[in-house]
Amino acid sequence: MAETRGTDFGDARSREQGVIMSTAGVNAWFVREVLPLEPVLMTYLRHHWPNQSDIEDLRQEVYARVYMAAKQKIPQPVKPFLFTVARNLLINQARAAQVVPIEAAGDFEAFAVAADIPAPDRAVIARDELRRLQAALDSLPPRCREAVILGRIEGLSGREIAARMNVGAPTVTEHLEHGMRLLANLLYGELPNAGNRK
């Protein structure tokens, strides 16, 4: 399953035209290039949308639109594109919901430039990544954490986790699902501790 890289056609050309990729390539691109931008995206959405309970819905919609566009061609560079999508979505949503988005979502470029989060270098399993993972794991609720440790770290099956924790399968399922969702928020949703990054 070789991964198609966005730089295959050379930088100048790919920046102008984008690159067409397989589904697996788009998926990998999305995980590698878009998800690391989540902290800035979330900050942007929170600043510009009055109803905080909509934020996750908006985020997923932005992702879906960016993904749809990427299937046609990979937008490069990705960050301004992501924020353009976010701004347009907020404007359309505001019109439909008849609310006024805060500051009319105008300063997206400042966001796109100011908070420059380096994409993780895939060739390096950095120690700060481990620290971040450890911190994320530490912040899970105890029983949920236990299920995640048994399942993700010790590699047990669902049935084995149930036996080890002395609970039923539905409870294990619940802990694992909860753990997966919390980890996604902890690993993508929050700004990494800047001091810990190289």
Added chain:
Amino acid sequence: MSQNHDRATGLMDANAIEARAANWLQRRQFWNWSEADQVDLDRWLIESEVHLVTFLRLEAAWTRAERLVALDPAKLENPTPEARKPFWPVLIRAVAGLAVIAALGAGAVSVTRPHDRTFSTPVGGHETVKFADGTRIELDTNTVIRTHMTTEQRMVWLEKGDAFFKVRHDAAHPFAVIVGNRRITDLGTEFLVSREHDKLKVAVVSGRVWFEESDKPAASQSALLLPGDVAVATVESTRITKNTAQALANELAWRRGLLVFDHTTLAAATAAFNRYNTAKLEIADPAVASMTIDGSFQANNSQLFARIVKRTFGLHIEIEGDRTVISR
């Protein structure tokens, strides 16, 4: 575009979709997963890009979390297990857990002497031996020591492997480690001694040690080692260098069950894993051998290391019985 969503009137419910995605993800990994399940999942994923991106996001975070196995599970569950253990049970456990081997042919020591003991660890083993004087010796993988601990004399022979010494200093009763023809005398100290065939390495963490050739007159080849000093001795020569604190900490990571790599070639990394595991890693390709890796890994989980290497560098792994071959 395969699917047009008209969402002018409202967004899809991210919370409900994420719950569904988490359900798919954990079912796929932890419970019975059939072809039919995969078909259902694929259908759900192409139904909407929101489904797909939600699933990708959870899956990516969950995959990232796999690297947590590199952390010490004991540390995850119990921050200071060592501190709570009373002295005697540890010693009893250590003695019971270790193969007690008769000292063979050494002449100087015989098994009939009550104060002499041999401790060893198998490949992948890690044991701590505590003595009545408060001295602790930690044995790394595949290590054998012989001890002679009395009220008058404290001596340890390192036959092979790595041992970390935390010595309760007592000037009246010096503590000496003997490796071949070299003697390391503690002057209030924590230090690491490694022996691989005829190569000896001594690294000082704190305090001081006196390093000398035991079968020659004093001062022939002797040196005072201070924290950070590393002495590497072969039959012919002794070389003393300085180690950075970080390099030393990495070298002692085995005490926590870890291997820590810092721009380490895969050749050296797999060699390190092979010291801790009976199932061996092999590299089939020189270009692969020279790739470098960073990070900390559980020493006893070479399979996980192989999987991480596979994913990180896009390599292939093939498992043939006890051998795992890594290639391009």
